Amino acid sequence: MYSDNEEEKAVSRNVLYIALYVGLTLISPFMPYLSEELFQRLPPRTTNQPPSICVTPYPEPEEYDVFLDEEVDEKFKFGQKVISEVRSAKAKYDIPHKVKIDLTLQSESADTRATLESLIQDIATLSIASNIKVSTENPKGSVPTPVNADTVAWMKLQGLVNLGKCQEKIQKRIADAEDRLKTLESEMAKPSYDKVPEDVRARNDTKKLDLLAELEQSKDAIKQLEAMETE
Structure with a gap:
């Protein structure tokens, strides 16, 4: 994040965003108010992104198989x-x-x-x-x-x-x-x-x-x- 390599910085930001987005949706059923507050602080990445974590689909394992690398x-x-x-x-x-x-x-x-x-x-x-x-x-x-x-x-x-x-x-x-x-x-x-x-x-x-x-x-x-x- 502190390097001069813009490509590496972009990758780091994307990884951090995905981790936060998925993490917040995972804890939403157990910590609804906190997760909603933090979710609202995340900038939307798409035009059709749900307006609230309450109506955001819960993550499914198969959605993230692409990230698995043993x-x-x-x-x-x-x-x-x-x-x-x-x-x-x-x-x-x-x-x-x-x-x-x-x-x-x-x-x-x-x-x-x-x-x-x-x-x-x-x-x-x-x-x-x-x-x-x-x-x-x-x-x-x-x-x-x-x-x-x-x-x-x-x-x-x-x-x-x-x-x-x-x-x-x-x-x-x-x-x-x-x-x-x-x-x-x-x-x-x-x-x-x-x-x-x-x-x-x-x-x-x-x-x-x-x-x-x-x-x-x-x-x-x-x-x-x-x-x-x-x-």
Whole structure:
């Protein structure tokens, strides 16, 4: 909305208008007065637009099938996970939410890197990052935050936090991950595990990979912090 690209601004306005229009019609039966007040403030887009939300047809799912894009949805869900992990990490390291950070997103997968590149502005805005890049290399002066088994978000902490306290928190995270991994492996080792539904076993396999990746990355974070202390 604040860019100099008029086409992008027009798309943003149209998306916002549709979201407001449909959202207001959806809540109209439950919040008639508020929805009517806001509806009247929306500028009409067509000459035959209903004069009141009371006589506006209720939205039907098939009307909006054209907006469904599962691939885009999955990509943005992935972006949301990155943002969530970064914001959680800032809280763990006692970094105030509004403090901007340098962020490096790392993945060995070319497809994942392409997805991250396409979402880089959204991630930067919602995670409050002043500088963000996608790379395959470990940046100096940063600690990793696991997103999944394939992706790591590296946050530059030098000058922002107490490195000693950060090490303590990461050690606690390692201990917690080791406990969860031990519990999961114990469940998977039971003789009756073969009777567990296939989809549950598949989820457990993914959890195990994520926990192993988290442990490896957390231990690497300790090494990174130790290296920072000697710089």
